[in-house]
Amino acid sequence: MTVKSFDRVKTIGFRTVAASALAAAAVLGGTAAAQATAPAEAAAVAPATVKAPVAAEKYCQYKVTTQAGVNIRSGPSTNHTIVGTYAYNQKFWAKATPVNRWRQISAARYVTTDYTTQVTSTPCQYS
Incomplete structure (x- = not known):
């Protein structure tokens, strides 16, 4: 039994798979060349999965408006x-869109909107 080299096969995708399947069938003495190309071509037709882009979050600068200060909490409630x-x-800095009157400043960190106001002299930014 002889094994042939297929170093010159440089295509990608189903053509390479089909060529490899044909080569394997030839080496093994089989006659399943037509059967070997059908699954490879069918696999090439399957649509690729494309992930939707993640929307950028808008962050604005705020300041505390009460003399007593404001608590930072682990979630959006007292x-x-x-x-x-x-x-x-x-x-x-906090997310521009509040959650039930609470602004998220980071993961698991919230400040109430009741005692804060936006600093309008500083433009909001997107992350």
């Missing part, structure tokens, strides 16, 4: 744990 505070007039 039922969540206090994980920090912002002082009066302190500026911070």
